[in-house]
Amino acid sequence: MKLQEELPVDHHLATVYRAGAALCGCILLTFGGLGFANALSSFDTSGDRIAGMTSNTALSVISVVVGLALLAGAAVGGNVASNLNMLVGGLFLLSGFYHLFVLDRPANFLDFGMTNVVFSFAMGLLVMTFGMYGRVSSKLSHDNPYWRERHAEGAAREPGVRHPGRSR
Structure with missing residues (x-):
């Protein structure tokens, strides 16, 4: 199956893919922006909290980059947004599993706490659901x-x- 050719650009599913990418991208940009506004230090694991989650500058940079990528996918729309949503959702889920195993260990360089892990799983499922909407059933x-x-x-x-x- 050729994923890039099977969905017409003007199909109603493209709106769902765009809206999902834009919504999740804005959430990530907001989180990253709040991290920058608090002037956190890079790779600091002291537990500074932003919106109930621990954060540092590295996590803020990653959040902004991924948020901008999702917004770019929303601007392009169609299968690009759908595929990007599925990819980013899968990466969020992998990140959640990784950080679940490294909580309270030196490998937790992004300063994830349990709320971050839950957020990573929730955001991953949300973004992935937007990407798979109308594709699998x-x-x-x-x-x-x-x-x-x-x-x-x-x-x-x-x-x-x-x-x-x-x-x-």
Whole structure:
């Protein structure tokens, strides 16, 4: 399946991908900006709190970079936003697992606390859900471009449903 070609740019799912990327990007930019506003030191693990979570300058930089990437994905939209949401969501989940195992250890260079781990899991699931919305389900509607791509012969028999690879 070619992920970049199966969803028309003007399909209603593109709005969900854009909105999800923009919302999560703004949340991360806000968190990173608050970290910079408090003038935290890089890699400090003293436990400075921003919005209930521990933070340092390194985490603020990562939050701003990822937030800007999500906003860029929202600006592009379509499958780019969807794929970026799934990638960033997966990275948040991996980060949550990593930091869960390094809590209270020297390898916790981003100063994660348990609230950060929970936030990482929650943000990862939220961003990933926005990215996968309308792509994965056992009951996709027959006008869904992902259903049509996976069931090309069934889509050809559906009246009034055009195949995504044909006649754009």
